[in-house]
Amino acid sequence: MTARFHIPAPWYPKMQTTQSTRRLQQFSSLVHEIYAASAEPALWPATVGSLAKAMGAVQAILFTPYVGPGGGGLFFPWQVEEKDLILYGTKYIEHDVWAQAAQRKGFLRDGVVAVDEELVPQEELLNSVYYREFLSTMGVGRICSGVVFEGAPGLPGTVLSVYRAPDQPFGSEEREMMGLLVPHLSRALGLMHRLNHARFQMESLRGALNRLSIGVFLLDHDLKLTFANATGDAVLARADGLQLDAQRRMTAPGFQQTQGLRLESWLAALVCLPAQARGSFSDTFDVARSDGLSTYSVQCCTLEPADPLAIGEGASHIVFVTDPRRVELPAPELLQKYLGLTPAEARVSRALVQGGSYREVATSMGVSEETIRTQVRSTYAKTRTDDKASLTRLVLSLSKAIV
Numbered sequence: 001m002t003a004r005f006h007i008p009a010p011w012y013p014k015m016q017t018t019q020s021t022r023r024l025q026q027f028s029s030l031v032h033e034i035y036a037a038s039a040e041p042a043l044w045p046a047t048v049g050s051l052a053k054a055m056g057a058v059q060a061i062l063f064t065p066y067v068g069p070g071g072g073g074l075f076f077p078w079q080v081e082e083k084d085l086i087l088y089g090t091k092y093i094e095h096d097v098w099a100q101a102a103q104r105k106g107f108l109r110d111g112v113v114a115v116d117e118e119l120v121p122q123e124e125l126l127n128s129v130y131y132r133e134f135l136s137t138m139g140v141g142r143i144c145s146g147v148v149f150e151g152a153p154g155l156p157g158t159v160l161s162v163y164r165a166p167d168q169p170f171g172s173e174e175r176e177m178m179g180l181l182v183p184h185l186s187r188a189l190g191l192m193h194r195l196n197h198a199r200f201q202m203e204s205l206r207g208a209l210n211r212l213s214i215g216v217f218l219l220d221h222d223l224k225l226t227f228a229n230a231t232g233d234a235v236l237a238r239a240d241g242l243q244l245d246a247q248r249r250m251t252a253p254g255f256q257q258t259q260g261l262r263l264e265s266w267l268a269a270l271v272c273l274p275a276q277a278r279g280s281f282s283d284t285f286d287v288a289r290s291d292g293l294s295t296y297s298v299q300c301c302t303l304e305p306a307d308p309l310a311i312g313e314g315a316s317h318i319v320f321v322t323d324p325r326r327v328e329l330p331a332p333e334l335l336q337k338y339l340g341l342t343p344a345e346a347r348v349s350r351a352l353v354q355g356g357s358y359r360e361v362a363t364s365m366g367v368s369e370e371t372i373r374t375q376v377r378s379t380y381a382k383t384r385t386d387d388k389a390s391l392t393r394l395v396l397s398l399s400k401a402i403v
Contacts, residue, residue, distance in 0.1 A: 027177075030054055031184050038188035041203035048160075049078040051181060055174045057162035059140060062148075062185075064156040065099060074158070074204040082211040082397045084138055087338055090383050090394070095130040098143055108157065110186065113146045113178045115170045126166065141166025144174050146182040148189060158189060202312040212393070213401050215296075215321030217250065218313050223267050224248045226313045231403050235321055241289035241296050242321065250319065252287040252296075263287060263298065270300050270317070284355035286324075296403075297324045299355055301389040318389045320396060327401040329353060338398060345379045348372055352388070353395045 033050050037043040044062065052060035061077040077085060088096075101119040102108055116122070125131050125141065135141055142164040151157030160182065164170065206227065209216045215232035217225060225248045228236065235242055242263075245251045252263040261269070266285050287296040299320045303310045310316065330338070332346035341349065344365075351361045358376075362369040376391075385391045 026054060027180065030181060034184050034188045038192050041192065044076040044203065045078060045207055048076050051160065052078050052162045055144060055162050055177055057164055059138065060160070060162040062160045064158050067156040074201065076204060076207060082208065086394055086397050087134065090339055092130060092134045095128065097125060097128045097130050108147055109150050110147060111182055113144070113175055113182065115144045115175050116142050119143065139165055142169050144170040144178055146178040148182055148185045160185060201308065205308055205312065212397055213403065214396050215403050217319040217321070218309060218315035219317040219319060220314050221316045223271065225250065226315050232321065235296070235403055240291070241287045267300060294323065294325060297322045299392070301392060303389055304387045307387065307389070320392060321403060322401055323403050326403070327399055329395065330398045340382050341379060345375050348375045349379055349391065349395055353392050
């Protein structure tokens, strides 16, 4: 005889009320986080995480699908690695069957929520290049997506998407939650776009830099620090080779062995380069660390005036700091696979990021300097980058690095 668990009638409504109260409290807390983030954009990554966890997701992103941060859009991911964001933007955006289906089916309208197979049948998704080469590497195969804005002048199309593993479909409860949250996201983001767009964009860009596992420092025209990412702050906190002086300029106690320069003099020399030479990758500067055995490798690139980091942060230069012993650049074959580069373009990109100038790379490869420049221009087009600083960020983000 099978035993049955009996809930007394007077208790059942009480239990339902308790569950409803708990869900109402959770929803109220999420709405509070949304409006708090609208007042303080730095809170958006944590807020996106809270929304994702409320819907049982393993990854999430609040973003403008057709406009990147550099063009005035936003990217606030949760549990998504920077390399995957870059791979999506440089290669797999063209294979995104979910986005293609949403556009084809007319789902890109304010407030519309789409779940899993409403977009693409699961079998079709699993057989797609998008899943086989990209989503599967992240353990993702299910989606619940809400359209915050369909897009209008000055207000780019914006979507919140949350993700699960292929064997964990979303249901009616998550759909309902997304449908209730989207109007609040719309109000909060709409207000931010109208009143504080520049700050909003900068928080998105800062978030991208903070997700990098290398040190990134932004310097103004006078070489004073305007921003350091989280890894950069950690490097400075160690005070074991790199530090800031009283004017917030980067300094190091040692000399570069090959040129006999101090870091401050080396950086100042870069600023004085003629305009036509500033775009070239400079040699790296090796900073001796306090243990006497290891070094920091410092590389500096000049930002183009139209670069969002130059406009929003007042930066003129970007500095990358790595530990040569603990950085593994992607092999040329991987750059070919991930970014669609030719073998020659992959080798050139890797050599430039390692600190070689155009002339040095051309000499080592037995080609002319103009050939190298032609290959770099082709690489820009394929990777959707537009200057050497952006290309460096891209390649380093695909590296295995600890600083």
